[in-house]
Amino acid sequence: MRKIEGLLxxxxxxxxDSNLAHAQSWHEALKEAGIETTYQEVRDNLGLGSDTLLSRIGKLQLKSKEAQRVRDIRREIFHQRYLKSIKPFPSAQQLLQELNREYKIFVVSSATEEDLEALLKQTGLLSYIEGYVSAKDTTDSNESPIEVAIRKIQLPASKLLMLGSSPYAVDAAEECGIKTIAFTCGGWRERDLQDAVAVYKDPDDLLHTMRKKNAHVLDIRGHRGLSENI
Structure with missing residues (x-):
């Protein structure tokens, strides 16, 4: 079994617990801009990033003034109406604290740097990570957020493991040769995350399993046998 040294x-x-806030912000911004859509349509495409939401749902050219107007409306809605109410999932801080003792940790996100940093500070998670990748890091690059993170964390893909909660995150990590432990707390069902090496309910579930087995992440047998698949 290969030794994991870093976590994305x-x-x-x-x-x-921010998916509802992000989806509501985008739904309200698109509606205010006169673009008809449903909350569920936005929610289903949320993990693909803002560019996909604007082009696929909004039918907008990404560099157009209208697309930028929607971005600006969404930013104002998110920061004024939703940011302060967002909280970490149960045991999120404790899990990151424990993982931080063993692994280099990098956050990978398609969010703006402003949104991501505000979210990490609001939820008290910033002190447990080594760095992050935001939309700013991929604006003028052909690299995916995960490819940028691999470069920044200075570890080969074979030494990395992903923690995510959407099938998009699982697929993106797999394309880079990285396996994923997935959580269902993001709203996707276990069958949607079937390509992950293990699936847990939330950070608390994973932390409880680690402590119960007195194990590190890679010693834990998840729903489909993590140590066998990595």
């Missing part, structure tokens, strides 16, 4: 984590829906 997806914060939204994984360590932070």
């Amino acid at each position: 984590i997806d914060v939204d829906g994984t360590f932070v």
Whole structure:
């Protein structure tokens, strides 16, 4: 079994209960801009990033003034109406604290740097990570957020593990040769996350399992046998 030295984590829906706030913000912004959509349509595409929401749902050119107007409306809605109410999932801080003793931790996100840093500070998670990748890091690059994170964390993909909560995160990590432990607290069902090496309810579930077995992450047998698949 290969030794894992670093963790890439997806914060939204994984360590932070923020998917509802993000989906509501985008839904309200699109509606205010006169673009008809449903909350569920936005929610189903949330993990693909803002560019996909604007092009697929909004039918907008990404560099157009209208697309930028929607971004600006969404930013104002998110920061004024939702940010202060967002909280980490149960035991998120404790789990990161324990993982931080063993692994280098990098957050991987398609969120703006402003949103991501505000979210990490609001939820008290910033002190447990080594760094993060935001939309700013991929704006002028052909690299995916995970590819940028691999470069920044200075470890090969074979030494990394992903913690995420959407099938998009699982697929993106797999494309880079990285396995994923997934959580269902982001709103996706276990069958949606079937390509992950293990699935847990939330950070508390994983932390409880670690403590119960007196084990590190890679010693834990998840729903499909983590140590066998890594």
